[in-house]
Amino acid sequence: MALTLEQLNAAPLQGAVAMLEGVYEHSPWIAEAALAERPFASLAQLKHAMVRVLAAAGEDAQLALIRAHPELAGKAAVSQQLTAESTHEQSKAGLTDCTPEEFARIQQLNQDYNTRFGFPFILAVRGPRGTGLPRREIIETFARRLANHPDFERAEALRNIHRIAEIRLNDKFGHEPALGNDVWDWHERLAQHSDPGYAEQGQLTVTYLTDAHRACAQRISHWMRESGFDEVEIDAVGNVVGRYKPATEDGKYLMTGSHYDTVRNGGKYDGRLGIFVPMAAVRELHQRGRRLPFGIEVVAFAEEEGQRYKATFLGSGALTGHFDTTWLEQQDADGITMRRAMEHAGLCVDDIGKLRRDAARYLGFVEVHIEQGPVLTELDLPLGIVTSINGSARYVCEMIGMASHAGTTPMDRRRDAALGVAELALYMEQRAGQDAGSVATMGMLQVPGGSINVVPGRCTFSLDLRAPTDVQRDALVNDVMDRLQTIAQRRGLQYTAELTMQAAAAPSDPAWQQRWEAAVQALGVPLFRLPSGAGHDAMKLHEIMPQAMLFVRGLNSGISHNPLESTTSDDMELAVQAFSQLLGQLAAEMD
Structure with a gap:
């Protein structure tokens, strides 16, 4: 017994x-x-x-x-x-x-x-x-x-x-995490769809509007209908939208969701966890025949990763009215324009502008997401409350020196572009460490045409600088760019730095963050707050409505964008319970 x-x-x-x-x-x-x-x-x-x-x-x-x-x-x-x-x-x-x-x-x-x-x-x-x-x-x-x-x-x-x-x-x-097991199983079944060239290698890759992507949309829409959503549609950019209606016709909606596309050779849970957790919660409401004073709109965003086209946050951007129509003429690696891909998928390009949401009809946006980092797993905590999504700035840069013979050029006569970049990388590590929550990454570093016996004359590199607030991010960016200039001048080098992306920080709405905190505490789970260093669809919805996020612990040191990305059905169960607690709190407030 x-x-x-x-x-x-x-x-x-x-x-x-x-x-x-x-x-x-x-x-x-x-x-x-x-x-x-x-x-x-x-x-x-x-x-x-x-x-x-x-x-x-x-x-x-x-x-x-x-x-x-x-x-x-x-x-x-x-x-x-x-x-x-x-x-x-x-x-x-x-x-x-x-x-x-x-x-x-x-x-x-x-x-x-x-x-x-x-x-x-x-x-x-x-x-x-x-x-x-x-x-x-x-x-x-x-x-x-x-x-x-x-x-x-x-x-x-x-x-x-x-x-x-x-x-x-x-x-x-005798505890069976039944809801968590169902969420787990949804992930496993959706991961059966992968783009050609990756599926054959057992790798998960789902990029915008490929056959695998469209199959995922159909599978999600089918599960939404099975779960009891009143309306399910695939909209003009490929988002799968499920609505569970409120108790009264004039009730507002709570929006939630995340993306179902992946990076190449990625993991099963990034984005998709934020679709299936609320889907499970809605199914519970439907099975009990319960309606809330507000409706629930779950959006499986069609694109967030920017893998096939350079159009990150395309799915959520369409809902905020920030779909850039110039994206339609972008071409993928095979020369297929986004417009052509959309038309081939049966999407109505002319209706994209109609997707913009009226914020007055919504209470806010909440998102559940795997942490994509090591903090929760190192603390042995299943859930975390997100305080802010970090603001970020990305640069593509080149340091220009003078190529010369590695054996005949004295150390004090060199114009080594790679060493200048290496010095900057070490400074970035030290500078970001001064601020709570700041991170700095040089993810790409290359000596074009380099040779083992040649002093590098050129070095290309990237900068990715993030912080919980825009003020903190801008201070980090200014210090790194100032040091880049100083290093170049002292070493007799030149450089270029092109800003390729800048995103504002998205601090969590205090009231919604408190609702998440109360939901987690009601489960008997220790409360822990942390910023999100990664970007999320919540960043886009933040532009038109209040938002807050819940993180779920990842296994394998929290690795993400990787086949080793994982979490447990027990942690998924807690996430569904926390989401249901949040819904209950909100209903009680409105009653």
């Missing part, structure tokens, strides 16, 4: 510790310390009480916990000396059915890993969905993590231990 929180809260301490036996391998002290925080109002609150206990325990206790875990398919498994929990988990992942070649590979990895780190490799082999990882993925993860820094790998081992504990708690309490 499944355990209940009421039983756990009411039990004597040692009885409660016994109820949680096996959650953390051979370490009942974690449960005992966490139980001091009783009563627990939610399973999430219990999970994070245990996370905090381990975080405060110190490195020695953490290493002892890691070393209490068995190796994957190791000696303990062979001799059947695993705990019941570990036996179940390794069996569910198929590690008890390894081929001789797989078994030999894992044994070698175990040996290499222990030699490098001094503790066993820990992986939550039941995976983000809880159903078990494929053996191939386990082996690939094992090999990849061998290259990590020891400090990072110790933290990664602890994160996986917390995931193992989360799944074990779910089993004890």
